Structures are given as C-alpha cells and as structure tokens.
Amino acid sequence: MTQVRTRFAPSPTGFLHVGGARTALYSWAFARHFGGTFVLRIEDTDLERSTPEAVQAILDGMKWLGLDHDEGPFYQMQRMDRYREVVAQMLAAGTAYHCYSSPEEVQAMRDKATAAGEKPRYDGTWRPEEGKTLPAIPADRKPVVRFKNPLDGDVTWNDVVKGTITIANKELDDLVIARPDGTPTYNFCVAVDDWDMKITHVLRGDDHVNNTPRQINILRAIGAELPQYGHLPMILGSDGVKLSKRHGAVSVMEYPAQGYLPEAMLNYLARLGWSHGDDELFSMQQFCEWFNLESLTASPAQFNYDKLAWVNNHWIKQSDNTRLAELVTPKLLADGGKLEGAPALPLVLALLKDRTNTINELADAAMLFYRQPNPDAALMTQHYTDAVKPAVADFAARIATVEWTKEAIAAMIKEVLAAHGLKMPQLAMPLRLMVAGQLQTPAIDAVLQLFGRDTVAARLAKFA
Incomplete structure (x- = not known):
C-alpha cells in the first residue's frame, strides 16, 4: 500500500465545529493506523469570511483534542504563486481558457437554461473548439479563467463511505478556476493542494460530494493521481435536523468550558459514524488500532448529550486525580472556594468523581470542602x-x-x-x-x- 497521507482542510470562517472535529479525528486515526502522515491545511481563500480569530479557534480546537498534525499548517493564501503557475500550465495545455463573459451575461445564460427546464450553467461562449469563432474580446474587461470540463462521459468514483457515485459531465459546466484579479477558486486550489501534498485519502463531509467530480476532472487534467474519497454523513441533533447552535454547543471549544474531557469527546465522536462491534469506551490508541474505512456508516448519526455525559463520566473516573485537580481548581476559585487549610483536592476528587458527569459538576460537588458550612x-x-x-x-x-x-x-x-x-x-x-x-x-x-x-x-x- 502507498504510504497513507490524509488531510484535514477547514475553512477559517468560524469555530471548529463538531462535524469538522469528527472529520479531523477520522483522518488523523487513519493516518496513525497505517503509520502515515496527517496534514493540516487551512483553506483561507475566502477573504471576506476568513479571519485570524477563526484560524486560531481551529488550531486551539485541534490542540485541545490532541489531534497532532505531521505537516502544516499550510495556508492557501501563501500558495498563490503555485496556483498561478498551474493555471498558466493549463492555459498552455488547452485544458483551461480565458472567458470574457460578464457576471451579468453569465447570469442571463443561467436564467435562460432555467427557463428551458435545464440546469443553470455557463453556455461555453468563450470555450475554444476546433472550427469555432470566438467573439471579439470586449475592451477593458479582465477575463476569468475557466476549466475546460469534458463534455461527454461520466465521473465515477468508489466512495469509501457511500459506495459507487456517478455524475455525468454534462451536469458540470466549465468551472471558473481563476477570478479576474488572478486569485484562484476553491475547487481548483483543493485539487492542486491534494496533488502537491500527495494526499492518498480524502475524508470529508458529504456536503462536498458535488465538489468531488469537479476536483477529479481537474486532477485528471493536470496529470495527478486521484486520492480515494469518503464522504461522511452529517451529524444530526436529537430532533433529526442538522446539528446547530439551537441543539447546544457546536464549537468544539465550548466543551472544555462545559467540563468535558478531550478523551471523552474523541471517544464519543469516534462512534458517530463508525463502530467496532459493541465497543463503546476505548482509548485513542485502541481506536487507531481498530479504525478502518470499511466500518464507516453511510447514515447520519444523532448527537446525544446524555450519551456524551456517560462517556465523560467514564473518562473522569479513569483520570488521574492530580490532573482533575488542575482542571477543577479554576472553577472552585471562581466560585469562592478557599483551598488553603482545606483537604487536599486530589483526595476530595477521588471520593467524588464516580458520581459526576462533568468537570463542572465535580467542582460543584467539591465545593462543600472549600467553603464554610451554613446549614439551613x-x-x-x-x-x-x-x-x-x-x-x-x-x-x-x-x-x-x-x-x-x-x-x-x-x-x-x-x-x-x-x-x-x-x-x-x-x-x-x-x-x-x-x-x-x-x-x-x-x-x-x-x-x-x-x-x-x-x-x-x-x-x-x-x-x-
């Protein structure tokens, strides 16, 4: 088997959410299982929405979870010269072309297709074909660069989660790969990055399924080897709707504040889309030994806070009391607890930890030893x-x-x-x-x- 190289490639437009953390966990565990390489890549080309704070939130979330990367973090905005180089090569090879249609003209093409009951798409006005006369280039208009997508045939891949997926090329129009100012677009950058970083397996959310045929066609056009793709189903709330803020914490970094341990979060996330018999409680070392793509499930998983609390209780009971004391102390002090002259906190936590589900509950329970009694x-x-x-x-x-x-x-x-x-x-x-x-x-x-x-x-x- 070729050396496994996986990647986690979030866009820094917000916090590291639960679904992203699960994707990172599976990619990390697969690389660890095979002694491969786990790459962290920050896809920050969306300049309007990407922020340094969001980048830091992602890095903080990965650090708290202990998902250590072997290479990176790589930032797409620092790879602009490389993308322009590939665009130039594709233009020279005829697999990409300049398009001078204005945004208004492209929208009119889409509206026309919709009115005809067809999929809205760019109509190929500037696509060079043998014997075709192209329009006159408009004055003072900078072109975009479009990928010359194949017109016929299908894109088929064996998705390691969903099975065989086939999408006809006629469903795909000629994707813009560079904007008028020369900045590259998302799908193009992803394809070039996966090629340059020699990624062998791409695990990501199933909201990316529609991006995959575009990326496959670009990779084929530049002569790259294709990675294996696996698209993970979304995580749902208890009501069967996609997990969101109204279901509770979505940002990974809200969980330590609520008193959850990283090993509990990882243990719980691992079971949201993967199974190993009836095993529910396991260390990350055990998970990496067990993890395989064949055991990933194609159906959405429901996030259950009661189950997470149960898993967290297990890992609290397994935890060293000195470590627990370090986690509990800030909350005890914030709540007015007085540690001086009181019982040693690790000994107190040893007595209390079996019956608490979170670090916060443990701190609340311990408070009786660190305040003056005031009986009713x-x-x-x-x-x-x-x-x-x-x-x-x-x-x-x-x-x-x-x-x-x-x-x-x-x-x-x-x-x-x-x-x-x-x-x-x-x-x-x-x-x-x-x-x-x-x-x-x-x-x-x-x-x-x-x-x-x-x-x-x-x-x-x-x-x-």
Whole structure:
C-alpha cells in the first residue's frame, strides 16, 4: 500500500465545529493506523469570511483534542504563486481558457437554461473548439479563467463511505478556476493542494460530494493521481435536523468550558459514524488500532448529550486525580472556594468523581470542602433534635481519641448509634449539616475523614 497521507482542510470562517472535529479525528486515526502522515491545511481563500480569530479557534480546537498534525499548517493564501503557475500550465495545455463573459451575461445564460427546464450553467461562449469563432474580446474587461470540463462521459468514483457515485459531465459546466484579479477558486486550489501534498485519502463531509467530480476532472487534467474519497454523513441533533447552535454547543471549544474531557469527546465522536462491534469506551490508541474505512456508516448519526455525559463520566473516573485537580481548581476559585487549610483536592476528587458527569459538576460537588458550612435553620431544627443531641455530644467527645481513618470513624459511629439506640440517618444527617452544611454528601465516614479531626471538632463545637 502507498504510504497513507490524509488531510484535514477547514475553512477559517468560524469555530471548529463538531462535524469538522469528527472529520479531523477520522483522518488523523487513519493516518496513525497505517503509520502515515496527517496534514493540516487551512483553506483561507475566502477573504471576506476568513479571519485570524477563526484560524486560531481551529488550531486551539485541534490542540485541545490532541489531534497532532505531521505537516502544516499550510495556508492557501501563501500558495498563490503555485496556483498561478498551474493555471498558466493549463492555459498552455488547452485544458483551461480565458472567458470574457460578464457576471451579468453569465447570469442571463443561467436564467435562460432555467427557463428551458435545464440546469443553470455557463453556455461555453468563450470555450475554444476546433472550427469555432470566438467573439471579439470586449475592451477593458479582465477575463476569468475557466476549466475546460469534458463534455461527454461520466465521473465515477468508489466512495469509501457511500459506495459507487456517478455524475455525468454534462451536469458540470466549465468551472471558473481563476477570478479576474488572478486569485484562484476553491475547487481548483483543493485539487492542486491534494496533488502537491500527495494526499492518498480524502475524508470529508458529504456536503462536498458535488465538489468531488469537479476536483477529479481537474486532477485528471493536470496529470495527478486521484486520492480515494469518503464522504461522511452529517451529524444530526436529537430532533433529526442538522446539528446547530439551537441543539447546544457546536464549537468544539465550548466543551472544555462545559467540563468535558478531550478523551471523552474523541471517544464519543469516534462512534458517530463508525463502530467496532459493541465497543463503546476505548482509548485513542485502541481506536487507531481498530479504525478502518470499511466500518464507516453511510447514515447520519444523532448527537446525544446524555450519551456524551456517560462517556465523560467514564473518562473522569479513569483520570488521574492530580490532573482533575488542575482542571477543577479554576472553577472552585471562581466560585469562592478557599483551598488553603482545606483537604487536599486530589483526595476530595477521588471520593467524588464516580458520581459526576462533568468537570463542572465535580467542582460543584467539591465545593462543600472549600467553603464554610451554613446549614439551613429549618433543616437543623428538623434533624438536630433533643433525641439526637446526646449522641452528637458523645460523638464529639470521642473525636479526640479515635484513630483518624475512615474505618475507625465508621466503627466509632456504630458504637455511638448502639449506645444511644439510634439508626444511621438520625446521626449522619445532623453531622452532615454541622460539618458540611448540606444533607447530600458521600459516605459520612469518608467525608469526616477528609475534613480532618480539628475541623470536624471545631464545627461540631459551634452547636454544642
């Protein structure tokens, strides 16, 4: 097999969206599977819509996901001389020609074709043919350069996702490949880039299917080898409509802000159009070993936030607690948490992470250890009753001598319950309120052990 060379080639007209991230992931994984090369190319010829901020958003998204490129990023605007060189070669070879029709004249041609029930198209007025007399060149009008598309036959390719696709050449008019000012157009640039960068496999969204026959014809005209194409179906929202902002976050960089881990995002995106049996949870190393084009699905996938949360929960549980602490700390501090003199954050997160779906939820859950408790007065009246007060006092007295481990604290709680004839909730609820300020916490023995002997004693003393 020829060395695999894939590419991700976004246009910097906005953020890196979920669909683009999936395309990048599949292209990256295919290159990694075969020990090939993954190229990053920024297709920035749309000067009106391309922005430096959008370029940076793409680079930031790729970096957060960990989709490292081997070559690039290449910028099309820095390759203008190369495109002009190929245009000149095509003009000399007769596979392209100058067209002096004005935009208004071209629109009139399209309107005429539409009125006749035909596909709107350029009618070939300036296309040179043997024995054909071309019109007089209008004064002071700069021409565009058009590709001389074949008139007969079909363009057929075996799409690795959709199967065999055939489009008749008569459906394609002579594409403009250079504007009057000499700047090249999208499909032409893509074809030249894929040729120069020796791309072997092009994976992209199925909104590009109509571009493919044009690019294939250009590649054939310049004598280039054709890559294999695979067009990925769109990602839908829960309502079956193309994923958009109204479904929630679409920009990849909104997900870290919402508390998702990159490995969870990659794991989830991998399954939106590809499968390996019933496997749902896997590392990127495993994914690259498994990934193949035959397992890509041709039907659209639905983006499900509940499923993403479940995957994220798995990867939070798998994560190193020190790393989680680094992610949680900014939110804790922003919410007013005080870390100094409080339990070590990695130990707290080890206790809490099994039950949270996002880093933000984990930070919220951890806050009970990093703020002063302020229990609701009505709850205190409800749970800190006269029947319970002697048991709490007994518990507070035993704190000074008990070994400060989870197991020893649990045993001591059982002794206090037995001595006072109480059940666990009758003692645990007021202890939670006094020490943590809330009724919902993990196991009381684990919580007390993390708070530390001195803190627990001081907080209970306030209610003695």
